Amino acid sequence: MATRKSIFITGGASGIGRAIALRFAREGWFIGLGDVNEGGMRETEALIGNGFTYAHVFDVRDREAWDVALEAFSMAAGGRIDVMANNAGIPLGGSLEENSVxxxxxxxxxxxxxxFFGAQAVMPHLMKTAPGSCLLNTASAAGLYGTGGASVYSATKFGVRALTESLDAEWAEHGIEVRSLMPSFIDTPLLDHSPNAKANEQIRQRVKDGGLEITPVEEVGEAAWRAVHGKELHVKVGKTAKSMAFAARWMPGRVRKMSRDNSRPLGR
Structure with missing residues (x-):
């Protein structure tokens, strides 16, 4: 087994995935990238620039493709995967009735x-490098309290939060750490998308109109490093996420009122 530690990152072609890749590359880790966007992954590799990278084109919805991708990366990394960043994701906003099937x-x-597929597929690899190996899931501040105008997206991030907590319990006996990142609005290309097919407004503009903070993507890379090497189960990133976590715990009535007052769906 190689001595250089390695991390495999889905959604590594841009945004949060790229920021995580750059942060761990600075520490000398071997970086694996998974995405459907081959060109974006090549750009990430070029930014890293040290040659200790591997890129694999695959779709996270394909369970068998996960096995192929992780086995190929493990071989490229000298037989080890120390961390897997379950980061691939897409936004979806708008009221529920606006969202198509x-x-x-x-x-x-x-x-x-x-x-879920990523966690299931990577477990055998993380057991080889345990204790101290880690599954890092990208959740969201939308997994702290349901967001009006983003019910489906919020539900997925609550699910990622539940996955993190469940596997934290299940995998403790194997010495595998499980963590999640809970960022608020992060300055990535996803903010420049429309929230849904019927909308004609970018997510970025809706965030600005709401007076909400947009956090630099580099902060998520730093948070990922802290999460893997720390003890906190859910690592909040950005002022909005930290404020939401505090309010949801200690002032739930106020959060409910704010959610109703601000529930104009993204894109309207």
């Missing part, structure tokens, strides 16, 4: 089913 199924399949 296709949009709902795609968001559930990528954000939630993909995370």
């Amino acid at each position: 296709e949009e709902i199924e795609r968001c559930l399949d990528i954000n939630l089913k993909g995370a």
